[in-house]
Amino acid sequence: MNPRVSHAILMAAAVLVLVLLGARAADPVLYTAENISTAAHADPATVQKRSPGNAAALVPLMDDLLGETGTLALTIKLKDYESAERDLARYSELSRQFDRLVVTLDVSGTDVGEFQQNNRQNQEALATLLNDTRRFEDLQSLEIEVRGDDEQHMAVVYEGEALRQKMREGFSAYAKRETATTRIAEHYEINATPYQESVEDFAEIADAADDWREEIGTGTKKSPLRIAVTPAEGRYGDTLLIAGTHASGRPGAPVEIYVDSRIAETVALDDGGSYRHPYRIGRVLAGPHLAYATAGPIYSEVAAFAILSGNTSITLALAEVNETTIACTGNLTTDDRPVTLAPVLLRVDDGTLVAAETDKNGTYEKEIALPAGEHTIRAEFHGAGYPLNASESPAETVTVRGEGLSPLPFAAALAALFGTGWYLRRRRNRREESPVVEPARETAEEAAVPPPQVEIAGLPPREAATVLFRTLRARLGIAETKTPRDCARIAPGHAGFFERYELIRYAGETPSEEELRAMEKEALGGDADAA
Amino acid sequence: MQREAWAVLLILLLAGAAAYAHVTTTTEEYSRYNTGWNGTSGFAGEEIRDLRGLDPGAALLILAPDRPFTAEEAGYLRAFLDGGGRVIIADEEGAANGLLADLGSTMRVRPGNLASLDRNHADPGLFLARVVGNDTLFAGVETVRVNRPAAVEGGEPLLETSILTWEDADGDGRITGSETFGKAVVGAREGNLTVLGDPSLFINAMLAENLEFIQNTRAVLLDGTHSRTGTANLILNARLWIQETPPAAAAAAALAVLPVAWHFGRKRDD
């Protein structure tokens, strides 16, 4: 084939290949073996090694939690309050770990989630029981002390009655959860015996309070401070009215209202001796709750009310903020009522969890920075501590463009281009310069070398010629590696000498005596003319 | 000139090697001639085609059967089982349920989409199952990594998943809606008959994941006619047929030798 044609074909093919490759230059990884699978199996070498969480720890944690309820209830019953405090701290820590694990493993929708809710309520019940039992013990000793003083004795009796009612209500709620919790424990094959024992211990503590009531029971009348909660049940966002009267109270006297042993509000008695407080249901667990009031040392009876759990719905909308950030917004509502200041979790790509919070209108907004590519985001509300059920939004996909081209690599490429060009040019110039420099140096040295002495008598003619050649070459300052022909080229003035020597040396000719003498003269620098 | 000839020869050799590799391998699932990740070319089991007269001390593996067993063949297998031989059926599509019924077993394979949280990979179907019970097949093995297995009903459990396993009906990889956690059995045995719910244990990509278990299956015989370890590739089948029928092998040898003999044997007219 004609070389021009083959060159043209080669050029065309090279250009075509470069264009095709250039089209993929923005995405240089043409193919990677990722998540290769068929219907029957997946290739484990190409599947990302990512565990969903410490799944092996889930069931043992549930086992530990049930065990802790048993220990805690026992230490409370034995009135070992220091150990009970330690046990309660450990129980809280385990509950926190368990909550985190349930969210990470994304199992809140199963019976594990139900177990988690029951566990939270159990934890609160046992904490309240510890405080109540401690106070109760103090009251029991106090009651004996103030037997003489009627007024103080009455106050102690009222408080004791309030505590007893609290413990009784607490126990009935605790016992109601036993069936469900035991069923779940059996499903996961964990030992529910400590938990069942804790229920029995709780019963004993409540019974002991009842017995004390029996002892001092005769002659006590109901507390002058009345309390009632209307309506007796509500949902998140509802307002319950806690109101009552104080038979022997002065107008303006302060009345402290407690909900679940935590102070909710301090109100003042009005002129009619009654008080009222609207209680809004916010971040409290669902289930039965207790309210009571105190006016000075006088405790009211305990009023029970129930908070029902409600369903929630959460929405998610994704919007692009810039090339690397996505804004996630949404609403969290329950039955058309917004859920305010609640924690919302955003799950990115089934892995990372980002926390957000709703504002006073139930709207949450969060900006997440993501790498370039496609991502899936889902918003979840887990209802921790709220009388609300968990809910999640449908998963939304978004493509993040990623940062545009930065100028730095282009600058580096230009710098490398110039650097390489400069280096290659320098190398080439240096290589061309060196042969030019040498002859100039040699002619300059020629004049400086003094005429040498040489002894050729007694040598055969051809060897004598060799000695003379070497002498002349040294005198002219030409390097010893140069051949006669090189020397003739370098020193044209002595070209004749060198050419003659070349014939003597390589063509086998023999110089005559006269020639030798002429060569000697020239070698020693006498005659500048050619021999 | 000679240099160019060498270059051409080298390129032809490389091309020939590539063509040979292409023609003698296939990409069919579970095939012995598939050297890729989903083939069983790395599995060291001797292939047999006749179920008659099997050595009663051996173990026979039926891997992902796709052809039904005739009553005759079921009879041979029953005789083999009664004689003390061991039969291992690895199936995850339920095609072996007919054979199991014929052999009088109560075990059945229930195909489905098992997913578990007890795993080390992002794919929910690629998880760990625990070995329960005593069996020589699982001697020295505590956990087995299974690859999208099916559940096995009946029999005495050999391989059990953790309790955090569920049947992923909607295929979203999470436990949602009415899906519940529960232990699933993916390997069971009844006398000498063992049913494994995961034939993927024997593919090339999984051999390295369960080294001890594969070691224990070293001496197993493979049922070539019913397992899906064959191939639909014509060239491979032709080669196999030539190897197995002596007259055909002799004919092929003759075909190769005769032209050479004729070339050197004829009288030269120089």
Add this chain to the structure above:
Amino acid sequence: MAGAKKYYAAAVLAAWLIIVAFFMVLSRTLDLEVFFVLALIGLLVVAVLIDGAFSRPRYMRYIGYLIAAGVALFAYIVVQKILEILAA
């Protein structure tokens, strides 16, 4: 004899590229950047080995430009990867 070195150089470069492609297929990852960098290394090695000290044949005259372009692209890839690592 004329140009034998040219053919050797081209053949060696082609063989090197085929080896690189073979290993990329074997590892089931086809990455243009990796291929380009290895090809550039091959080109540089071949250019250094066939470069004569005293002569500059026609096929070597313009290889400087090719090498400069290759090094520029290499610098671009390196700086981009560094930025990626720093951003992470």
